[in-house]
Amino acid sequence: MPSTKLLYLENFSLLECESKVLEILPENEKVTLTLDQTIFYPQGGGQPYDTGIIESANGKFIVEEVRSTDGLVRHIGKLENGNFTKGEEVKCLVDGARRMLHSRIHSAGHLVDWAIEKLGIPWTPDPRGYHYPNGPYVTYNGSLDGLDKEKLKADIEQLCTEAIAKGREVNILFMTKDEMQSICRSIPNNLPEPARVIMFGSDFGVPCGGTHVANLSEIKSVTIRKIKPEGENIRVGYDVL
Incomplete structure (x- = not known):
């Protein structure tokens, strides 16, 4: 078949x-x-x-x-x-309402990825994210040493809010691993080529097979629920409203 x-x-x-x-x-x-x-x-x-x-x-x-x-x-x-x-x-x-909710949550998770990169936090995205309505989170390889968690939460929220207000388009590209090097912070080894990359603007992409919003304004808002260590990783919990 x-x-x-x-x-x-x-x-x-x-x-x-x-x-x-x-x-x-x-x-x-x-x-x-x-x-x-x-x-x-x-x-x-x-x-x-x-x-x-x-x-x-x-x-x-x-x-x-x-x-x-x-x-x-x-x-x-x-x-x-x-x-x-x-x-x-x-x-x-x-079901369009269910799809949109899941797309907003998934795109918001990658918007958090983008914000962390813009802040210069040396964390590497881990693929074990959870983009469900009941407590979504994204995970990173890294450390909280020397970081003020409350300030970091506020800074991530501010960058996300600004990006949503600007209404940046979200696009789909298919590219090779070599082409991903300049725009994707983390590239899994098991990706097919060409692989699907979700683009947030022209300079930040995420290899991803999920559904997403077409414009960041559709996310509406992102709040950071908590940032905490999870074993050797960092978990950032977030919500969309």
């Missing part, structure tokens, strides 16, 4: 698409649909999955969970009415 094409990788704002059913798997009270392409984000990279609906000519499917396995995106949920047939064309519709 061919891998599912991930349409959200190239377009932040796409909330609807046409797809073809590759597989239908009933299991207990749930059904799993696999499609040839999707706009539904599967859980991963510290971000929750999308939800929404998939419509066929004769049926409606409620997407309650989305997972990715071996290149295939599995849409898990329940058939509300009608039926679905392998090979038929269907329409995918993502």
Whole structure:
């Protein structure tokens, strides 16, 4: 079975698409649909999955969970009415409010990355971020030695507030690891090439496969909840309002 094409990788704002059913798997009270392409984000990279609906000519499917396995995106949920047939064309519709919330939280986490770099703090971003509504945080390799945590919280918030007020665009680029060297502070070893990079302006990028806002103004606001050591790392908790 061919891998599912991930349409959200190239377009932040796409909330609807046409797809073809590759597989239908009933299991207990749930059904799993696999499609040839999707706009539904599967859980991963510290971000929750999308939800929404998939419509066929004769049926409606409620997407309650989305997972990715071996290149295939599995849409898990329940058939509300009608039926679905392998090979038929269907329409995918993502819950826009849920997607926007997750995108705001995820983009805010990388905006915190940007602010820390602008402040000259010698921390390296760690990929183990948590971009969920219940207490999001970003993690860094580094030390708090010699730093005033309260001042640092205020400085990060101020830079984030200024960037949001300016309404800087967020863009998608695909580039090689060599091309990332001048704009990405941390480059994981296991990235495919070319890799997807989320650009905050022209001089700061983050390799990332998640969903994001198209403009920083959509984040609205960022507050720093706490900064604390976590083992050998530093955890920065934040919220969007």
